[in-house]
Amino acid sequence: MSSAGGTGSSRVNGPRRKPSPRVYKRRRQLVAVLALLLVGGLVWAGIAVAGLFRGDPDPAPAAGSASAAPGPTASASSPATPTPSATPSATASPTATPSPTPTSTEPVCNPASIEVTGSTDAETYAPEQNPVFSLTVSNTGEVPCPVNVGTAQMEFLITSGDDRIFSSRDCQEGAEDLEVTIEPGESETARFTWERVRSAPECAEVENVPGPGQYVFQTRLGERTSDETVFTLE
Structure with a gap:
């Protein structure tokens, strides 16, 4: 007969055993891989967000590189050629000088x-x-x-x-x-x-x-x- 207050079975809990060194090593490797994946995802998300703000699908240029291609500049040896305007400008025409009013050639009675x-x-x-x-x-x-x-x-x-x-x-x-x-x-x-x-x-x-x-x-x-x-x- 079993003693009072017992259950149908009994298990004696002994002291827990520590994982072996091999198990510790595997856990550290897994944590490192997960950390690398998390950092890589954050970097990609940052690049994508920066592209949206720039409105340019190309990635941002590296530091120290030219930010934009310079426009054509006039050299000292040859004068710059002006770009023709799409709308022709109005040219002021010379003002016509009014001709004097012809006077009557008929003599007037005194x-x-x-x-x-x-x-x-x-x-x-x-x-x-x-x-x-x-x-x-x-x-x-x-x-x-x-x-x-x-x-x-x-x-x-x-x-x-x-x-x-x-x-x-x-x-x-x-x-x-x-x-x-x-x-x-x-x-x-x-x-x-x-x-x-x-x-x-x-x-x-x-x-x-x-x-x-x-x-x-x-x-x-x-x-x-x-x-x-x-x-x-x-």
Whole structure:
């Protein structure tokens, strides 16, 4: 009969035996091989990762080697040839000098060459005679001149001292403008017959009539005025 608290079998644990020197040697060799494999894997992984960052499948050059092939440089003996641009550059064209505006070769009329004169057909008039007055426009210049000789520009004026006797504008009707060209050395003449009556501005009625005596005739055309001409009524 077995003793109380025992099991169906019993094993006596004795002291553990140390591995033999051969076993130690094999273990060290195995650890060394595993270490070499681990280091080699890390080195390969580092090279692969470095290639990804460089974007270049080629491995990094060794230290001390040229990092990149140098570009072409100009030598001292021969000048560098410029590389033509793909896009042609714009060349500034010379600015055209504006030609002077041609001036007219036709001569221009000088207003001072137009003269206005007045005259009478007689110096003395008998009681039954009506004086005839003339207005003459002359071109004393060397080129043709346009002149307005219309009745709207004319005036036949008679005075006696400070007394205004008559003006053709006082009772004028249908006055109009008329422009003509007067050639050099030529003239235009207008005539007016005075019926020996007095007049007033705006054709106001005047009862008095001019008596015998001396009178002054003067004619006007626009802004031009003739010299005075003296005549006598009997």
